[in-house]
Amino acid sequence: MNDPWGISGPDFVVLYIALLGAVLLVRVIVSGIVAARAMRSDQAHAGPPPTVYQLAFLAGGPDRATDAAIAALVERGQLRVNSYKQISKTGTRPVDPLERAVFDVAKLKTTAMIRAKVRASAAMRALEEGLDQRGLLASAAAKRQSRTFGLVLQLAVLAFGVVRLVNGISLGRPVGVLVFLVLVAAVLAIVAAVRRSKTGARQPSAAGHRLLGQARAAASGPVPAGMLAGGVLLGGAAAAVALGGWAMYPDEELSAALTPPMGSFGGGGSSGSSGSSCSSGSSCSSSSSCSSGSSCGGGGCGGGGCGG
Template identity: 50%
Template structure:
């Protein structure tokens, strides 16, 4: 039999492609299946910030702290969305890091407070505590799985390379095999990058705790609702700043959407903010109806007439 390895070229290509597809499917699907297999968790979460992290990560933790501090009068929010510290230092480490970030005459925005809180030692301590409790992964738990996937791709890459060299030396057509080898190489590189990435994620136990807390918030279950689910902090922990009980404060706290800024020089259209150059006076309006408050500015090079910003 003069076929390489006793397998015809088309047969080898078919089995090789199937093997690559199977390993790729396992790499993509299995982590998602593992995350959805949440174990039942009926115990109590330590506090509202553990719940907030499970529901929305570090940003949700910062939002929850902002809500709690505003609710207690330790943060003040003006109509422009600037948050300033007031009163004494809170005792909770997360709240203290957010309170510190809002100090100063100008304070900070929700976006800046989120960024500072995410980099704080208090947030690192919270993540480490949740990892010890089995609510979050540290990234090392998934390493054996990703190592196995990487080894599988390396084996397939090696087999394909040997087949390519053998077939080419015997004058066999190897064009399609070359394309599959490129695919195998790309998948191997991706698997190597994924394996080296350290990512914090929710464990099945953490997902179960979050599901239980959400169910308890609707049924008034026994997961310390007075601590976790009562008040502004609990509402924000589960649903974000949009769930803050005061609509006016909620609107002031939610960071504005910032679309991609296109080429400059054009006039401001309805709903958009004016870019920096000449200042609008208080009460004047941009074209299309968006108002320029005192201190905001018109599009570059344009002047503020009686009708507002624009051409």
């Protein structure tokens, strides 16, 4: 038998395809097990009642927390939105760390641009660490370990294919199909490496989901605005955005102006919304009126061979 490694080319191709499929299956299973174990953190550590920004982070990650801070500052008149959907500071610097981080970068920036700048801020890291210390976020270390394991498996299969490919070429065997499969393995390894390098938004643990559910249930109940329910201040625009996103902002015009376009990654244009908008140089306040005596019009601000 002159077949390399005692395996014919067609048999190796079948084996390699099976290995690629098995590794993908193992990665999915391991990822699911790790996610389930991370989510099983059911006990929240003792601590003060969660802030509206902690709830926002649990509900939608750093971007939702940033949105809630923007909503609070606009409602209090410390930020304003002009007719080009740009946010700028107009009041005194706030005390809350996350609000300060938002306020400091609000220099004719869109919501998407402010999100991009605040994601890596010290205030956002402190907010995440506070939730992590209380057991309200799923383990990031466990997810990274599972992705590292998946990457190692993917690289091992790639190396196995490359060795067979080199051996087949040296023996002058047809390797067209194997070249294609090795390329597939290389792409899968690259994807696994990229996934490992990306942390992504932290997900709530079981305790975090429970706390978030309690806050939403309380907020939907007969609780007067501004009253405490479940240890959380439920009234105001910040709480509405924290739990429901910009769609829940109490002012429709400002909601439309502050909502980033779909697929926005921190950039964002400066064009106004369709329909009429505020006059040039004016800005929309939380009451949807324009400054400088003007008013908002129209309801809008804003190859052929085997494997060696």
